[in-house]
Amino acid sequence: DSADFVPVDATPVQSPTEPGRVASVSKVGMTAVAEADADDAGVIETGWRLLQLVRPQWVRLSITLAAGILGAAASVALGVTSGILAGAAGVPGMSDTVATLAIGVPVIAIVAAGLAWYESWISHDMAYRLLCEMRISLFARLERLAPAYLLGRRTGDLTSMMTGDIETVESFFAHAIAPAFVAVLVPGFALAVLAANSWVLALVLVPFLIAVGFSPYLIGSRTDRIGNRLRAQTGLVNAHVADSVQGLREVLAYSYGTRRLAEITRQSEALTSLQVAYGRQLGFQTGMIEGTQAYGGLAVLAFGGWLSTQGTIRPTDLPLLTMLAFTCFGPIAQISQVAKELQGAFGSGRRLFRVHDAPVAVDDGPGVRTDAGSPADHPAIEFDGVTFAYEPGLPPALADVSFAIRAGETVALVGQSGAGKSTVAHLALRFWDPQVGMIRVEGRDARTDILDDLRGRMAVVTQDIYLFRRTVRENIRLARPEATDADVEAACRRAQAHQFIEALPDGYDTRLEERGASLSGGQRQRLALARALLRETPILILDEATSHLDAANEASVRDALVAASAGRAVLIIAHRLSTIRNADRIVVLHAGRIAEVGTHADLMSRDGAYANLMKSQMRQDARIGAPVAAG
Numbered sequence: 139d140s141a142d143f144v145p146v147d148a149t150p151v152q153s154p155t156e157p158g159r160v161a162s163v164s165k166v167g168m169t170a171v172a173e174a175d176a177d178d179a180g181v182i183e184t185g186w187r188l189l190q191l192v193r194p195q196w197v198r199l200s201i202t203l204a205a206g207i208l209g210a211a212a213s214v215a216l217g218v219t220s221g222i223l224a225g226a227a228g229v230p231g232m233s234d235t236v237a238t239l240a241i242g243v244p245v246i247a248i249v250a251a252g253l254a255w256y257e258s259w260i261s262h263d264m265a266y267r268l269l270c271e272m273r274i275s276l277f278a279r280l281e282r283l284a285p286a287y288l289l290g291r292r293t294g295d296l297t298s299m300m301t302g303d304i305e306t307v308e309s310f311f312a313h314a315i316a317p318a319f320v321a322v323l324v325p326g327f328a329l330a331v332l333a334a335n336s337w338v339l340a341l342v343l344v345p346f347l348i349a350v351g352f353s354p355y356l357i358g359s360r361t362d363r364i365g366n367r368l369r370a371q372t373g374l375v376n377a378h379v380a381d382s383v384q385g386l387r388e389v390l391a392y393s394y395g396t397r398r399l400a401e402i403t404r405q406s407e408a409l410t411s412l413q414v415a416y417g418r419q420l421g422f423q424t425g426m427i428e429g430t431q432a433y434g435g436l437a438v439l440a441f442g443g444w445l446s447t448q449g450t451i452r453p454t455d456l457p458l459l460t461m462l463a464f465t466c467f468g469p470i471a472q473i474s475q476v477a478k479e480l481q482g483a484f485g486s487g488r489r490l491f492r493v494h495d496a497p498v499a500v501d502d503g504p505g506v507r508t509d510a511g512s513p514a515d516h517p518a519i520e521f522d523g524v525t526f527a528y529e530p531g532l533p534p535a536l537a538d539v540s541f542a543i544r545a546g547e548t549v550a551l552v553g554q555s556g557a558g559k560s561t562v563a564h565l566a567l568r569f570w571d572p573q574v575g576m577i578r579v580e581g582r583d584a585r586t587d588i589l590d591d592l593r594g595r596m597a598v599v600t601q602d603i604y605l606f607r608r609t610v611r612e613n614i615r616l617a618r619p620e621a622t623d624a625d626v627e628a629a630c631r632r633a634q635a636h637q638f639i640e641a642l643p644d645g646y647d648t649r650l651e652e653r654g655a656s657l658s659g660g661q662r663q664r665l666a667l668a669r670a671l672l673r674e675t676p677i678l679i680l681d682e683a684t685s686h687l688d689a690a691n692e693a694s695v696r697d698a699l700v701a702a703s704a705g706r707a708v709l710i711i712a713h714r715l716s717t718i719r720n721a722d723r724i725v726v727l728h729a730g731r732i733a734e735v736g737t738h739a740d741l742m743s744r745d746g747a748y749a750n751l752m753k754s755q756m757r758q759d760a761r762i763g764a765p766v767a768a769g
Contacts, residue, residue: 188487298372552751611626
C-alpha cells in the first residue's frame, strides 16, 4: 500500500534537512569500503551461518554428498585400474587381466562422469533454490529495517548486494559442501592404500598434501581483505553509475558531464586497482597449489623408483602407487581451488549477514492488538510531549511537541526548512519511535499496534513521489488491491487525473516508465493523490500534495481534498502557505519546537512567526511573479 512503499533511488536516502539529520546521515553512512575494512567476522562463523541456510534442503544435500563421494570413489577406482593396467601391460601371463581391465576402465569412466554430472546438477539445483530464498529474505529484512537503515546508504550498493553478492554465495552451496567431504574421505582412503603398500611413500606424500590443503589459509588472509574491499568498491561503482544514469538530465542541464566522468573514472580506477591486486593474489595461490602438486608427485615417483631398485616395492606397482598419489591430490586441490571462490563467497556472506544483524528501529510491540475499534472521543492521532533525535547525541529534530487531530479536522504544519515538519510525518507512520513522549493513534499507543495495521489506517502523499514500472491502474491500486476498476477511476476523477490518463496511449493500462519519468510533476502528483484517496483511510497525511499543480488544477484538487477530508483527520505539511489558509488549526514549528498554534486569521493578527513566514513568502513570490493571498 502507499504508506508501505518507501521511495528509493540511487542516491543516499535522506529526508528534508532537519536538525541532526545531516550528522546522522554522515554517521550512519560509513562508506562501504570502510565497513569492509571494519568487518572482522571470521570465516568459520560465516561458513557456519551459511550452512544453517542449507538445513531445509537436506534431501538435496544428502543426494549431493552421496553422488560426490561415489563419483570420487569411481575416479579413484579409475586411477587404480588404470595403474594396474599400465603395470600389467606386456607382462607375460597377464593377458586375461589386461583384457578385463581394458573393458572395465571405460565402464568406470562412464560411471564417474555420470556421477559427476548428477552431483553438479543436484548441487546447483539446491544452490539456486537457496539463492532465491536468500534474495527474498534480504528484501524482507530491508523492508523491516527501512527507512532508518537506508540513511546514508546508496540503493545502488544495496541492489549490488541483492544481486551480485547473493550470486557470489552460489559457489559455497554448489562447489564447496560436497567437495569438502570428498577432500577428507577420498584422500584418506587413498593414503591408507598407499601406506599399506609403502608407508615410506605415504610419509613422503603427507607434507605435500598438507601444504596443498592449507595453502589458501596460509596465504589467504590478505586475499580475503582485498576481496572484501573489492566487493565493497564494486557496490560503490554500481551505485555511482546508477546515480549517473538516473541523473543524466541534470548532468546535461548543468554541463556536469566532464566532472561526472572524472568521478566515475576515479571510482573505476580504484576498482581496477583492487581487481588487479586480487587477481595477483589468486594467481599466486594457484601457482603455489599447482607447484606443490607437481613436486609431491615427483617426490613419490622418485622415492618409488629408488625403493623399486632396493627391492622394497615391485616395479610393476610403481605406476599404481604414483597414480594413487595423484589421486590424493585431486580432491584436496579441488577444494583449495574452490577456496579462492569461497573467499569471495564468505566476503559476500558477511555483507549480507551485516544487513540481517542490523537492529530494527521499530517492530510490533509485545502488547500488540489487532482490533481497529476505538472510542469516538479519542483523537485520530495525538503527539504527547514528543522529543526525537535521529541518532543519540545529536540535536533533537523535535522537542516536546504536543498536538492532536480529531476526525473531521485539518491541521497544517508550517515552518522553515529543517523545522521538523517531515519528521512529524515519519513518526506518525512509525518509521521511528520517539525517545521521549508518546504518539497515540485512535486512542492507543502506536508502539502497541501491528505496523501494517497502524499504517493501514493512514494514506500518505509525499513531495517525492515514487511510481513503479507498472500500469497506471496497478500503480493506483497499490493502495487497495481489491479495488474495482470503477473505484480506481472514481479516485482518479476526484484527483483530477482521469482526463490526462485517458489521453495516454493505453489509458489506465499504459505502462509507466521508471519512476513515472514520462509524466510531468503535476501528473505524478495527481496519481499519488488518487492512490491516497482510493485507500479510504481515517487519517490522511499530505506533504505539499499540490506543489506541482498549475493554478486551475490546484484549485479543483483542493476542492476534491476538502470533500475527501469529511470525517477524516488530515495532516498537511505545508511549504506553500497559501494552501493552508482554511485549516482548522495551524501548528508553527521552529527548530523542532512548537512556536505558535492557531487559525490563519489568529496567527496573522499576532504578527508572530507565522506572519513573518507569510510575509517572507509573499515577498519571494512577488519577485518571481506569483502572488500569494495573505488573507
